[in-house]
Amino acid sequence: MDDGGAYLATMRRTAPLVQCITNFVAMNVMANVLLAAGASPAMVHDPEEAAEFAAIAQALTINIGTPDPRWVEGMLAAAEGAARAGVPWVLDPVAVGATAFRRDIGARLLALRPGVIRGNASEILALAGAAARGKGADSADPVAAAEDAARRLAQTSGAVVAVTGPVDYVTDGARAFRIANGHPLMPKVTALGCSLTGVVGAFVAGQPRLEATVAALACFGLAGEIAARAARGPASFQTAFIDALHAMTPDDLTLGARVEAA
Ligand SMILES: Nc1ncnc2c1ncn2[C@@H]1O[C@H](COP(=O)(O)OP(=O)(O)OP(=O)(O)O)[C@@H](O)[C@H]1O
């Protein structure tokens, strides 16, 4: 797992169409982050078209950040459409432990077998059925506390599970990696995690799920490190982050990725 650049190069070459069902907070920044990374985002969520669109996308991502019943119908239809068409899909279970509504949505989506689940530590703990201390969309648990839950969730769901935070942890239930890239300004910009879920979708389109997810996380974290050098605070950081993602070459990623087997 020492050539993250190859996964970035393939993603750029194919420029995958990524269908994003995401929250109202994330929609604009997520689309811009995906364009900067080299993918083609499309925000398509209504049940009238979500399943049909999933069959023409190269990846689908579903984020439950600001749900309502009609959007949930669109999420379920899209996940089913993706499964029928063999399109990989990524679940971002925002604040899944916070309310009964979110727990129910999380369980229904999990039953539709996401290829990857990407969340912060509190979200992965809650989705796995363990005690979690999430503070709404923010994590209140350390990544290390969610590693066992992530491994179990990967084994029971068949998904690759990514827990993000200061050091990310990714597992398919058998193998696992830690990714040390990133910067403390990243959680100070809302929806960067949601945007990362989109980038994970772009990387897993047509590529092996575990390795592509690790490469996506390293790429995202490295862009954060580069952006921090030019930033004066969270607002200028967001701008610099999109620029850094756009400027990153496959060689930059291979040299800058800090990935270790766990
Ligand atoms: N303290 C930190 N230091 C370095 N990198 C971090 C830190 N916290 C988060 N990150 C990085 O920020 C990115 C987003 O992860 P995070 O866990 O904050 O997502 P999230 O909680 O789902 O965010 P949001 O819900 O706001 O979209 C990841 O690339 C992660 O590695």
Ligand SMILES: Cc1ncsc1CCO
């Ligand atoms: C702040 C916030 N609230 C619901 S979704 C979201 C974006 C970060 O997950």
Ligand SMILES: [Mg+2]
């Ligand atoms: Mg999140």
